[in-house]
Amino acid sequence: MISPVMPTYGRFDLAFERGEGVYLYTTDGRKFLDFVAGIAVTGVGHCHPKLVQALSGQAEKLWHVSNLYEIPEQTRLAERLVANSFADSVFFNNSGAEAVETAIKMARKYQDAQGHPERYRVITVQGAFHGRSLATLAAGGQEKHLAGFGPVTEGFDQVPFGNLNELRAAIGPETAAILVEPLQGEGGIRPMALDYLRGLRKAADEFGVLLMFDEVQCGMGRTGKLFAHEWAGIEPDVMALAKALGGGFPIGAVLAKEGPAAAMTAGSHGSTFGGNPLACAVGNAVLDVILEDGFLDRVDKVARRFWKKLEALVAAHPKIFESVSGAGLMLGLKCVPENIVVVKKLMDGGLLTVGAGDNVVRMVPPLIIEDSHVDEALAIIDKAASELTKE
Ligand SMILES: *Cc1c(COP(=O)(O)O)cnc(C)c1O
Numbered sequence: 001m002i003s004p005v006m007p008t009y010g011r012f013d014l015a016f017e018r019g020e021g022v023y024l025y026t027t028d029g030r031k032f033l034d035f036v037a038g039i040a041v042t043g044v045g046h047c048h049p050k051l052v053q054a055l056s057g058q059a060e061k062l063w064h065v066s067n068l069y070e071i072p073e074q075t076r077l078a079e080r081l082v083a084n085s086f087a088d089s090v091f092f093n094n095s096g097a098e099a100v101e102t103a104i105k106m107a108r109k110y111q112d113a114q115g116h117p118e119r120y121r122v123i124t125v126q127g128a129f130h131g132r133s134l135a136t137l138a139a140g141g142q143e144k145h146l147a148g149f150g151p152v153t154e155g156f157d158q159v160p161f162g163n164l165n166e167l168r169a170a171i172g173p174e175t176a177a178i179l180v181e182p183l184q185g186e187g188g189i190r191p192m193a194l195d196y197l198r199g200l201r202k203a204a205d206e207f208g209v210l211l212m213f214d215e216v217q218c219g220m221g222r223t224g225k226l227f228a229h230e231w232a233g234i235e236p237d238v239m240a241l242a243k244a245l246g247g248g249f250p251i252g253a254v255l256a257k258e259g260p261a262a263a264m265t266a267g268s269h270g271s272t273f274g275g276n277p278l279a280c281a282v283g284n285a286v287l288d289v290i291l292e293d294g295f296l297d298r299v300d301k302v303a304r305r306f307w308k309k310l311e312a313l314v315a316a317h318p319k320i321f322e323s324v325s326g327a328g329l330m331l332g333l334k335c336v337p338e339n340i341v342v343v344k345k346l347m348d349g350g351l352l353t354v355g356a357g358d359n360v361v362r363m364v365p366p367l368i369i370e371d372s373h374v375d376e377a378l379a380i381i382d383k384a385a386s387e388l389t390k391e
Contacts, residue, residue, distance in 0.1 A: 033351050043367050249278065
């Protein structure tokens with residue numbers, strides 16, 4: 001008989017009751033070091049006091065009113081995202097897929113407003129993941145996610161990862177935008193070269209198409225800067241955010257420069273829940289934490305030390321690990337055995353990690369981790385790798 005919860009997820013036999021900072025506690029009292037963080041969602045750790053306070057404080061005042069009215073918490077969050085990014089304006093959603101879907105709609109609407117309704121196609125890169133709606137599935141272009149859900153939504157062209165010439169060659173008279181993750185998450189923790197990102201900016205300007213970044217996973221401080229593209233010293237025209245923006249409360253956002261944002265005229269797009277008072281109160285609290293002086297520098301410092309020690313660990317266990325990849329606290333260990341075997345072994349040792357494409361074990365810990373947590377994780381990884389080598 002089918003379970004009451006639809007069988008879309010292959011789940012581990014673990015149920016958590018409580019979270020505190022970097023740790024999770026199961027209903028039967030076991031403690032885990034959480035380097036999954038809800039897949040890069042609980043960026044400031046579980047039950048951060050500032051987030052708890054923001055959420056419960058707002059819950060006692062007002063939960064929801066509809067975007068028919070002014071929402072001061074939403075305005076404040078938008079103003080702060082604008083002040084701390086390339087963007088001039090923000091639209092709020094509830095999830096990553098919705099945010100990317102909005103970005104795709106914006107690209108079409110912008111080109112239409114420019115007098116180019118024929119420009120509707122979006123170029124994406126192999127290995128991409130942009131969400132599970134029909135359009136974002138097509139944008140991601142992954143066979144395993146598209147199977148059975150055809151026909152595939154029209155309007156997407158995919159090019160090989162990291163090849164600027166092929167991408168430039170794919171830009172045609174119908175191209176509206178380029179959409180990429182500066183650091184691919186689901187695809188296997190694959191960072192795009194900074195020069196490649198700069199090349200995308202140049203190509204977009206040259207051909208009059210929009211450059212759109214999906215920073216749903218790699219944004220919000222994950223790489224040691226507020227947004228991953230900042231490492232390349234360039235700016236996109238549009239960017240999708242979600243995951244860590246709400247620290248575990250569902251919220252997504254599309255940030256855009258004035259041009260594309262202005263195309264989204266009153267009545268052209270909307271969302272019932274997007275940017276409601278509860279979500280935005282929490283989003284503001286997340287920003288309070290991440291924008292605090294020294295926070296991102298600390299992320300960068302902890303991450304660099306972690307990376308160095310991981311490289312040594314990989315070298316010490318050649319039968320288990322091939323290489324380290326990623327940036328900041330978005331790290332991948334490419335495995336020799338099947339990655340799920342390693343994930344399970346680490347789980348037995350008390351460390352939560354998650355698989356990604358390309359046979360990678362992904363680690364996206366809360367950004368508040370300290371050297372001691374890193375050392376604890378390294379010891380578990382070292383022990384697991386030694387045991388797996390003997391098996
Ligand atoms: C998780 C993710 C999405 C989809 O977000 P949902 O909230 O699950 O819809 C889109 N893009 C990237 C890069 C992601 O990591």
